Amino acid sequence: MAPPRLKLSKKKQNSAKLVDTEDYLQSGDSHEEAMRKHRVGDPAKALRFADRALDVYSQGLAKFPRSFDLAYNKARLELEKATDPVLSEALDIPIINVLRQALSSHHYARDLEPTHPDTLFNMAQVLTGMAEIMAEDDKSDDSEAIQDLEKALEIQSHCFQLQQATFEKSRSELEQAMRETAQQETSPIEGQATTDTTTEPQNVNQEEQWVSIEEPITAVTLLETIIAQIEALSALCSILSSAQTTSSMSALSWIDGYSTILLTQTLPILLSKNQETLEPRLPDVLLPRAVFMSNYLELSLRLSAIDVEKYKQELDAAFTQPGLDGTSENVLLAIANALLSLNSALADSNSETESHAAFRWKILIDAQSRLSSVASIPNIDKHTLATAHLLRGDISLFLQILAYPPVAHPQAQTTTPQLLKHAEVYYRNASKLLGSLGPSTEEERITCELKGALVNVLQQVTTNQATAGSRSGQNSSGMMINMTASPHQIESVLEPILRVRREDWVKDHIEDMISEGLILPQVFSAII
Structure with missing residues (x-):
């Protein structure tokens, strides 16, 4: 969701000179309007207008440091720069640097108005964004990301309480006004004098004032805050699954308590009281809820809080909620990713049994089927299609890896050549699609190209192994690949990639x- 924005009621005339806060607000807003005008056609130009607006807000705050409107607009626009997909792509500095500045600006705005809901909501979004970026960086400390998400959830909870109080008060006042109106209509006052509707002519030359108007708190506002909390919980579970810190179990307990109240009390009550208003928005909350359950279940399994049977049962239930369209591309992609997370959790469990291998094969085939359905959707977005192909390539490799000890799955053994061929095709198709989308997807494209090149190496190695097994009269099924690709063999395949990426980048990805x-x-092993 875009950061809530203070809107303009009227603009002050003849404000070429920036004298008071209204002048700075108007000037900044005009730059923001220009930013939005150029956002699609010229992202770099849009970003320049955003920076001009930020400069104006900063100049205004230097003269009027207690102006909340200036502080809020500055903080909000910095968040938008970091999170808008078009603007953030045009940045020449790391996104996390912009988010850190946005966090500082939100602290400043919150100090001016500690109970302003939109400021709190945006601040939580900043913290969540920072945590997600840090979690993707292998060199970052996951504990900092975890702390940021916990802060974000605490802020969102406080924000929701403030929003809910305002919403209930507004609804109560509206109901009271409606009752008074109805009473007046049914009991007219006799002899009431005719109201003189004549008004004094307004001075058309009177200077108009710049007024900030905030969006009213509605049931939809409350739902969006709940969705933000669910997404932050989901990110927290994902990071904890990777980090596996000593405090992960206590964190799981905290998440369990927080999510139980949110999903079994707060959300159902909001939906039941505002059914007519929120029914069209139901899919917006059901999918994040299902994704959260997937991440929560993965964390629970990794911490041995549940077993595999319970995991799969709860996972199926999460993605078959009434109102969730199981044929939509977003849901299909989410299910595929959830199944891949289950496969990874099983692979990391060190419980290498034939039943586990067979179960992993089954869920990977299921994930592949879901992605096949995504690819067959007419007129699907190119980037979504590329993502589906990339995941299908990964799944082919996950399936192929099951051919080797300690537990070699028979179906994986007999289909290894086909699986590698499929992976090569999927990565090639993903790379072509991403290449057609321009510079913004270059990093993804080159990653797909690298994966395809590594598959080529695997094909050579498995072919050599099969040939060696055939010459010796032995069946190589179930044997660990006992051949290491030579440095020359690997480098010749990777040569096109090494022309555009450094060797350490390639090694890191491998x-x-x-x-x-x-x-x-x-x-x-010859190159790592």
Whole structure:
């Protein structure tokens, strides 16, 4: 959701000179309007107008440091710069730097008005965004990201309480006004004098005033705050699953308590009291809720709080909620990602049994089927289609890896050549689609190209192994790949990528694929 914005009622005339806060607000707003005008056609120009608006707000705050409107607009626009997909792509500095500045600005605005709901909501969004970026950085401390998410949830909870109080007060006042109006209509006062509707002519030359108007708190506002909390909880579970810190179990207990109140009390009550208003928005909350349940279940399994059977049962229930369209691309992608998370949790459990291998094969095939449905949707967005192909390539490698010990799955053994061929095709298709989208997807494109190149190495190695097994009269099924690709073999395949990316970038990505369980480390031991 875009950061809530203070709107303009009237603009002050003849404000070429920036004298008071209204002048600065009007000037900044005009730059923001220009930013939105150029946002689609010229992102770089839009970003320049955003920076001009920020400069105006900063100048205004230097003269009027107690102006909340200036402080709020500055903080909000910094958040928008970091989170708007078009503006953030045009940035020449890391997004997290912009978010850190936005956090500082939100602290300033909150100090001026501690109970302003939109400021609190936006501040929580800043913290969530920072946590997600830090979690993606292998060099960052996950504990800091976890702390930011916990702060975000505390702020969102406080924000919701303030919004709810305002909403209930407004609804109560409206109902009271409606009752008084109805009473007046049914009991007219006799002899009431005719109201003189004549008014004094207004001075058309009178200077108009700039007024900030805030959006009223509605049931939809409350729902959006709940969704933000669910998404922050989901991110927290995901980070904890990767971090596996000593405090993860206590964090799981805290998440359990927070989410139980939110999902079994707060949300149902809001939906039941505002059914007519919120029914069209129901899918907006059901999918984030399902994704949260997926991440929560993964964390619970990794901490041995539930078993695999309970995990799969609850996962199926989460994605079959009434009102959730299981044929939509977003839901299909979410289910596929949820199944991939389950596969990763099983792979990391060190419980290598035939039943686990068979179960992993089954859920990976299910995920592949969901992605196939995504790819067959008519007129699907190119980036979504590329994402589906990329995931299908990953799944083919996950399936192929099941062919090797300690538990070699028979179906994986017999289909290894086909699985590698499929992976190569999927990565190639994803790379082509991403390449057609321009510079904004270059990092994703080159990653797909790298994965396709590594598949080529795997194809050579498995072919050589099969040939060696055939010459010796032995069946190589179920054997660990005992051949390491030579440095020359690997470098010749990676040559096109090494022209545009440094060697350490390539090695980092290979190590990531090994840690994710996509490829076997011994195949690439010559270069890592």
